[in-house]
Amino acid sequence: MKIAVIGTGYVGLVTGTCFAESGNQVTCIDIDEHKVQKLKAGEIPIFEPGLEEMVKRNTKARRLLFTTSYDETIPDAKCIFIAVGTPQKEDGSANLDSIWKVAESLAPLLAEDSIVIIKSTVPVGTNRKLAELLQKLTGRIVDVASNPEFLKEGAAIDDFSKPDRVVVGVSRPEIADTLHELYKPFLRTEHPFLSMELESAEMTKYVANCMLATKISFINEMANLCERVGADINQVRRGIGHDQRIGFSFLFPGVGYGGSCFPKDVSALISVAKSHQMEPSILNAVDQVNTAQKRVLFEKVNHYFKGDLQGKTFAIWGLAFKPKTDDIREAPALVLIDQLLQAGAQLKVHDPVAMNNVKDIYGDQLAYFDHHYDTLQGADALVIVTEWNEFRHADFDYILHKLSNPIIFDGRNLYEPDKMKQKGFDYIGIGLSSLK
Ligand code: NAD
Numbered sequence: 556m557k558i559a560v561i562g563t564g565y566v567g568l569v570t571g572t573c574f575a576e577s578g579n580q581v582t583c584i585d586i587d588e589h590k591v592q593k594l595k596a597g598e599i600p601i602f603e604p605g606l607e608e609m610v611k612r613n614t615k616a617r618r619l620l621f622t623t624s625y626d627e628t629i630p631d632a633k634c635i636f637i638a639v640g641t642p643q644k645e646d647g648s649a650n651l652d653s654i655w656k657v658a659e660s661l662a663p664l665l666a667e668d669s670i671v672i673i674k675s676t677v678p679v680g681t682n683r684k685l686a687e688l689l690q691k692l693t694g695r696i697v698d699v700a701s702n703p704e705f706l707k708e709g710a711a712i713d714d715f716s717k718p719d720r721v722v723v724g725v726s727r728p729e730i731a732d733t734l735h736e737l738y739k740p741f742l743r744t745e746h747p748f749l750s751m752e753l754e755s756a757e758m759t760k761y762v763a764n765c766m767l768a769t770k771i772s773f774i775n776e777m778a779n780l781c782e783r784v785g786a787d788i789n790q791v792r793r794g795i796g797h798d799q800r801i802g803f804s805f806l807f808p809g810v811g812y813g814g815s816c817f818p819k820d821v822s823a824l825i826s827v828a829k830s831h832q833m834e835p836s837i838l839n840a841v842d843q844v845n846t847a848q849k850r851v852l853f854e855k856v857n858h859y860f861k862g863d864l865q866g867k868t869f870a871i872w873g874l875a876f877k878p879k880t881d882d883i884r885e886a887p888a889l890v891l892i893d894q895l896l897q898a899g900a901q902l903k904v905h906d907p908v909a910m911n912n913v914k915d916i917y918g919d920q921l922a923y924f925d926h927h928y929d930t931l932q933g934a935d936a937l938v939i940v941t942e943w944n945e946f947r948h949a950d951f952d953y954i955l956h957k958l959s960n961p962i963i964f965d966g967r968n969l970y971e972p973d974k975m976k977q978k979g980f981d982y983i984g985i986g987l988s989s990l991k
Contacts, residue, residue, distance in 0.1 A: 556580070556737060559632035561657050563590060563621065565601060565815075565882070566674060566704050567638030569711040572609050575619035576716075577740040582620045582628040594621040602881035602908040605712045629664035634737065636702070638674045640815075647822035648830075649678050658685055662692035670698040670730055672723075676760050676820060677701075678827050682724060682753040700725050700734060701753050703760030708814070709879030716741055721748045724756025761827075764820040765838060770805040771812045772844035778808035778986025779851070788986025789968060808985045810940060810966035811848035813876030813885040818845070849887045852938060852966045853894040855983050859962065860935075865899035870930035870958070873941025873967075874906035874913045881908040887966070888940040889916070896920060903930040907943055931957035942967035951978045 556579045560571035563585040575581040585591050590600050597614065599607045613619035622628060629635065639653035654675060661671065671689065673682055682701045689697035701724030706714035721738045725731045731750035742748055751759075778788040788808050796803035812818065821842050828835040857864060876886035883889060886909075895902055902920075904913065905927040914923060924930045927946065931937060931954060939946060947969055955961050961980045963970070968984045975982035 556634060557632050558582070558737075559584060559628045559635045561585075561635065561637050561661075562639035562653075562675070563587075563594060563600075564638065564640060565603065565708055565711060566706065567636070568594075568599075568601070568610070569603065569606065569706060569715050570636055570638055570674060570704065572606065572613060572619060573712065573715045573741070574737070575613035575616075576609060578618070579737070580618055581613075582622060582632070584622055584625060584628055586623060588623055591621050591623050602879075603708065603711050604879055609712065625660045625664055629661055629669075630666055632666070633669055634733070635661065635665075635669060635671045636674045637672065638704070641675045641677055641819075641823075642815075643819040643822050646826065648826035649676070649819070649823040651677060651681060654681065654685065655688065658688050659692065662689055665689070665693060665697060667695075668698075670700055670733060672700045672702045672734070674702050674704050676703060676764075676816070676823075677757060678761070678823055679754050679757045682757060686726070698726070698730050699753075700730050701756040702734065703756060705760070705763065708882055709877060717744065718742070718746060720746055722756050722759050723748070723750050724753035725750060726753060761820055761824045764817055765824050765841070767805055768812055768817040768821050768845070769837060769841050771809070771817075772841040772848070774806045774808050775811065775848045775985070776844050779848075781986040782988065785988045787972075787988045791986075808968065809848075809942075810852050810887040810891075810985070811845045813849075813887050814882060815884040818842075818885045821845075849890040850894065851985065852887075852891050852940065852964055853898075855964055856895070856936065856938065857898065859964075859981075859983065864895065866901070867899075867935045868901045868903065868933060868959075869895060870934040870937045871902055871904040872906075872927050872930065872937065872939045872946055873943055874904060875909035875941050878941055878943045881912055883909050883912045883916075886941075888913075891938070891940060892917065892921070903934060905930050906941065907945065928953060928957070933957075933959055935959050936962035936964060938964045938966070939969060940966050942969055951975075951980070955979060 558574050558579050558581045560567045560583045563583045571581045571583040593600050597611050637657050641649045644650045682699050686699040703722055723731055723734050735748050781788040795801050821838055825835050825838045874888040876882055903922045905924045910923050963980050963982050965984045972982050972987050
């Protein structure tokens with residue numbers, strides 16, 4: 556099938572590459588010329604495990620092309636996936652400007668039997684509005700479908716190639732049949748292809764992300780309470796997780812969720828609810844708890860040093876909003892860095908892949924190190940923000956030897972508190988009993 560994918564960010568690039576990998580002829584369009592030049596040269600502008608090899612393989616086989624030109628691509632495309640950004644506006648609602656711009660570029664070029672599919676996360680009603688706009692611009696009915704994407708950065712190829720489910724919203728069954736055909740290679744293990752109304756598909760994406768964000772804010776609030784009452788969230792988590800109605804996934808306490816999806820999608824759904832005269836109490840709380848949680852590490856550091864952080868040096872491990880990605884959008888590390896700099900501290904930072912993105916923001920306000928152990932020399936404490944795998948088995952004797960004070964603030968509870976104590980550390984995690 557001939558496919559066009561518009562937007563070559565995390566979602567568009569993975570979508571286009573995985574469709575090419577299953578034998579389709581895919582052209583990815585982006586307005587960012589620099590990005591397209593890089594992609595044409597085989598350079599991947601983002602870090603996503605496994606993506607580079609896959610892009611190279613499919614580019615070489617000429618199943619995957621990159622361009623800035625709608626004119627050369629759209630007239631031949633059967634399926635056109637829109638995967639442009641839908642960032643948050645000041646008022647919390649989703650900014651759909653890029654979607655409407657794409658629609659205007661597409662309209663004069665669409666083939667009679669093409670299907671325009673929104674993969675970006677968009678609020679309820681957007682697909683119908685797109686259908687109306689395309690009808691107005693072309694003078695005929697254009698097939699539109701919603702196909703929200705559930706991939707996770709850091710595991711995007713696996714998630715796309717082996718999805719738990721594929722969701723499509725359609726206005727007539729034939730459109731679902733075409734999309735089902737396209738997705739069949741990824742659903743061979745009998746995972747479902749769910750076809751529904753446009754509005755239900757649009758809502759599914761927001762409800763999924765808001766449910767996950769709710770789990771995170773819930774466990775973070777419980778962790779904060781555990782600290783105060785002398786309980787240990789790690790033990791409580793085990794205690795609840797064996798109940799199959801609750802389970803273990805996504806119930807790890809930490810420093811709050813970040814990234815380009817959860818914060819903006821929670822805000823967008825709050826905005827949708829309000830525009831329908833409903834006050835979404837749970838979502839409001841999820842957002843408030845998360846904003847507060849991003850400040851928790853700083854409060855712990857500040858409390859430990861009795862409010863005197865001027866001239867202190869901190870080693871920071873992990874800057875990306877989660878491991879295996881270079882994405883720092885809404886990352887808790889940025890909130891911590893801002894607070895520590897404001898308090899007069901000096902920061903020595905390391906992240907396996909996100910450091911360049913952080914450099915773009917902070918420049919020489921921070922000292923950057925290619926190896927996490929090199930941040931430790933003379934630091935007053937180590938602060939762990941992102942749970943990269945390589946931090947899990949640390950050489951504690953070396954850390955003890957290098958730090959000026961044996962203190963670790965661990966925003967991800969990577970280590971066992973009792974062992975850390977035995978080693979001689981003051982180990983301050985999230986939701987661990989402070990009464991011992
Ligand atoms: P991104 O910001 O990484 O990429 C968007 C790309 O679209 C950019 O390269 C930009 O140059 C391009 N673009 C903007 N306007 C364009 C236009 N008119 N024509 C062609 N290209 C244009 O975004 P992303 O993280 O890939 O997210 C895209 C959408 O998918 C968002 O709605 C997001 O909520 C959703 N989503 C993201 C993820 C994720 O993990 N990142 C997961 C699921 C869904």
